[in-house]
Amino acid sequence: MPDVIFTGPEGRLEGRYHHSKVAQAPIALILHPHPQQGGTMNNKVVYTLHHVFSKRGFSVMRFNFRGVGRSQGVFDNGQGELSDAAAALDWLQAVNPDAAHCWVAGFSFGAWIGMQLLMRRPEISGFVSVAPPANRQDFTFLAPCPSSGLIVHGNQDEIVPEAAVAKLAAKLSAQKTITVDHAVIDGATHFFTEHMDELGQTVDRYLGANPDRVRGG
Structure with missing residues (x-):
């Protein structure tokens, strides 16, 4: 899986990139906690998440936000990290100008950033939000949520209460123009330590059930 270095708002950003062999392959950006x-x-x-999307034929990138690993800059409480994510998506789109679809997926803090990116980039046609920190961050900007997607949570999450995520999912599911699936993994904690395979299978099933937003040309 090739290492990539691309230009972000505060200097270089470090990523890992998988390029699909599928014609007009969809693209996916994965955001970390x-x-x-x-x-x-x-x-x-x-x-x-990266592995599941690549198996489904996506060109996929995950990267380090500013100040993490070899990425330059310092933590910016979400605002700068959103700019980093936008720069990463720009890079991904430049490498894949004929991509059929565009997805964003994130875990915890990355899910919060991913949903903000979703609001700013109308080309994003699907999302996967794993353990979104609905008790710690404001998600009211999703008014309305512009794309259908999947929210996954563990019912033993010790950091983000299940009720907070269920409330967010219910609010988004009430919108008539999109469909938001909410999957709860029984026994899973915030980091899905003993349930990683089940998490991967849940996301893979969702992608398989939505071929109109997954297949390339």
Whole structure:
């Protein structure tokens, strides 16, 4: 899986990129958890998401936000990280100008950034949000949520209460123009330590059930 270095708003950003052999392959950007709490692009949930999308024929990139790994800059409380994500998507689109579809997926803090990116980039046609921190961050900007997607959560999450995520999912599901699936993995904690395979299978099933937003040309 090739290492890539691309230009971000505060200097270079470090990523890992998988290029699909499928014609007009869809693209997916994967966003990692909180940089100040040990989050990196090598987080196991992030790696699992990357692997699932690549198996489905996507060209996929995960990268380190500013100040993480070899990425330059310092943590910016979400605003700068959103700019980093936009720069990463720009790079991904430049390498794949004929991509049939565009997805964003994120875990925890990365899910929050991903949903903000979704609001700013109308070309994003699908999302996967794993353990979105609905108790810690404001998601009211999703008014309305512009794309259909999947929210995944563990019912033993010790950081983000299940009720907070269920409330967010219910609010988004009430919109008539999109469909938001909410999958709860029984026994899973915030980091899905003993349920990584089940997480991957849940996301893979969702992608398989939505071929109109997954297949290339």
